[in-house]
Amino acid sequence: MTRILQVILLPVSLCYGLAMQIRNLLFDLHVLPSRSFNKPVISVGNLTYGGTGKTPHIEYLIRLLTPKMFAATLSRGYGRESNGFILASKRSNVKYIGDEPLQFLKKFEGIKVAVDEKRSRGIQTLLEKYPDLHVILLDDAFQHRYVKPGLSILLTDYHRPYTEDMILPSGTLREFSAGASRADIIIVTKTPKIFSPITRRRIIEDMKPKPRQRVYFSYIKYTDPVPVFDTPDLVFPAKATNILLFTGIANDYPLREHLERMCSELVVMKFADHHPYTLKNVEEIIRKFTDLPTQRKIIVTTEKDVMRLKTPELSTYLKNLPLFCVPMEIDFHGTDKENFDNEIIRYVEKNQGNH
DSSP states (O other): OOHHHHHHHHHHHHHHHHHHHHHHHHHHTTSSOOBOOSSOEEEEEESBSSOSOHHHHHHHHHHHHTTTSOEEEEEOOTTOSOOSOEEOOTTOOHHHHOHHHHHHHHHOSSOEEEEOSSHHHHHHHHHHHOTTOOEEEEESOTTOTTBOOSEEEEEEETTBOGGGOOBTTTSSBSSOGGGGGGOSEEEEESOOSSOOHHHHHHHHHHHOOOTTOEEEEEEEEEOOOEESSOOTTOOOOSSEEEEEEEEOSSOOHHHHHHHHTTEEEEEEEEOOTTOOOOHHHHHHHHHHHHHSSOSSEEEEEOHHHHHHHOSHHHHHHHTTSOEEEOOEEEEEOTTHHHHHHHHHHHHHHHTSSOO
16 A cells, blocks of 8 residues: 555544544443453454464464363354354355364364354353363454453564554554553564564564563464375476466465475465455466466465365366465474463463363
8 A cells, every 4th residue: 555545544544443442442441241251262363454374373272282172263254154153064164164264174183163253152152062171262353352361362463563554444453553452462473484582672672562461473384285186196396487376365475485486487366365266266267377388387375265265166177287285384483482382271271160
């Protein structure tokens, strides 16, 4: 967005920000109800409109907790065509529960995956169905203040921290940056793998966290690309001439940087976040791929996009293409990993039925 357009939209941003501030004040004064629960509830969210890495951070928590604990995830189920509380099963599809919950369901065993636009109702239903749950992970719930989580984790993008952003529509903030004070933990995401202590100190100084808040720094780890469909003979080339990348996620720049090192030319097709792919979109992708002037070419997308592509209608057209996805995980710098892991586990173990 140009600077001129940001200035033009500033009055709208101020009105929107003021409305959100009044809403937060009503919760702070207990005019609007905020419910807590007698089991550990961990919220992972952000101040911005998407793109901070909530999904891989939820997955990190799942990997951390599920070896010893019974966990559930609860999401709104963005983009689904259903309503109310739904407990995911093997028969669930993206239209029924949304792409992120479907991804959790496909990748992890031993957890319960649920969606409900009313998080308080969703938590209550999960606890009634599974009273032996140890912890519930709330996906993208920082602004959902009808629930008071026992532990609130706020994510912010290293390349666009909330301290340098503006409120919608001039920027991407959903509320004024002062809202960060509600978080117990702040994670700066998508940092470089080589990260200097000087940069770390500067970021923390800019954020001015409260004494009770802990700040951690995470980075992305990409694993080897895998075929989207069960194609045993399909192998990712050591060096492709062209890679066609298409994504329907908020921020794909880390993946772009990663893939640029794996090919001579990267061609990008960008769709909106959570874009519901249609046959027309698939035809555009195939046409773009066919027009690439080389034989050493492949197509790459993200795990989240795959959830929206694996429908009977679209799979028919995609399964014969050299289509790969690049799984991603997150990790923490230095002692942040041990400190973060210990804090999460201590919170869950300490708060079993003690709220």
